[in-house]
Amino acid sequence: MKKIILIKFLILSILTFSFTREEKIQNSLQKLGINQEIINETVKADYDARDIVAFQTDEVVIGKILQRFSDILKKDERNYVAAENIITIYESKIGKDYKNYLDLFVKYTPYDFEKTFAKMVYERSYGSQKKYDEYYSQLKEKYKNTPILEMIKIYTTKDKIQRQAQIKKVLNLLKDENVKKELGLSDEDIHSMNLTYTLVEARKYYNTGKIEKAVLEYIKNIGNSNVPDNIRKYNERKETLLFLNILMINEEIKNPALKKENLKKLENTFIAKKIKLETAKDEDYLEKYLEGTEFKKNSKNLEEIFENNNMI
Structure with a gap:
């Protein structure tokens, strides 16, 4: 499974930068009632893990960052940011055994569309095409004519040229600061x-x-x-x-x-x-x-x- 945030494959040239990843983590975890010390620890680990998927190949280094997120998650299972990072790293670098972390992410992410999308992506990679299609149909029905569905289409579009065209379509939508926050897209x-x-x-x-x-x-x-x-x-x-x-x-x-x-x-x-x-x-x-x-x-x-x- 690609990173849950794969739906955020987009590019933007003109945008107000005022929603950093640290602010996103702080605001969302604080609303869940998570202890500030844990939030600070999560922000630091999230920053340190930013290049793991794209550039890191040393399994010792990967294992250490995974352990950090695992330790953080043990302190409070509501920490969906830690769960998301584990899902990402497990699939791309270590293995496929991350269903429990996926369930925690789905349970606690504050972005409702991500709950269904995460399950849809899982079914595409390790489940059934039928369930994948069912989840996608749910998303299309619930988020018809919204920026959320346009973002999801970037993931579901297989043709590279068409995907680039879809990204351009999303760009204009993301000039709206409210849309950016609705989709959970940080400046980073x-x-x-x-x-x-x-x-x-x-x-x-x-x-x-x-x-x-x-x-x-x-x-x-x-x-x-x-x-x-x-x-x-x-x-x-x-x-x-x-x-x-x-x-x-x-x-x-x-x-x-x-x-x-x-x-x-x-x-x-x-x-x-x-x-x-x-x-x-x-x-x-x-x-x-x-x-x-x-x-x-x-x-x-x-x-x-x-x-x-x-x-x-």
Whole structure:
């Protein structure tokens, strides 16, 4: 089963950033009557687990974060955030034995549509197609003509092109701050999906020979987006990998003036400044950071690009 929040595969370019993941956890768990000390512990563990699914392969590290959430959940079973994290990590990294945690998530999540959606996703992965269809029918009937159903359609749409079109449809709906909160989308979640969406779009342009458009897509969606640094920092690793993708693509642009103009814009991004700062402290920072990523084999080329353009 994909992460319950998979229905939140969307991208947003213009949005007011005022609903952080910490605020979401604080508000929802407080309403459930959970002790503040446990809430604080949950916020910290949730932050530390942000890259586990996408980037972590060390089962010792994964096991430790799972144990943290398990210990938190033992203190108060109403902590649906801890249950959600366990569901996510169990399926993607460890195994399929998470039904008990799924039941706790369904029981306590404050977002009513997620109760049915979570069960629907479970049936698709490990249950029956018939039950999956039944849950989907319930959602379509209950949330007809609502942003919630439009979000769910992103998950149920199999064709990649159609899914991208569905994401664009959802974008306009999410310009409304109330809709964002209704769907339980924090600023970090939205920016993360923005990064993923932009990477897909950039690679699409690159693979079809539209290199200049690939870089422009990044500058428009990420470079020019008004995202607070704390939101970018939460997604720092994904930000970095996307930035490096675009940096290498930009090197293939034939127009020297355009390439230089793009580099100036890239140099002013949050991630470029971060890399420059860290490299000043440790000249091997970039090579260490890229260890275990798709960029490891290109680390020397990337270092040369940074050095040649005075970015480090």
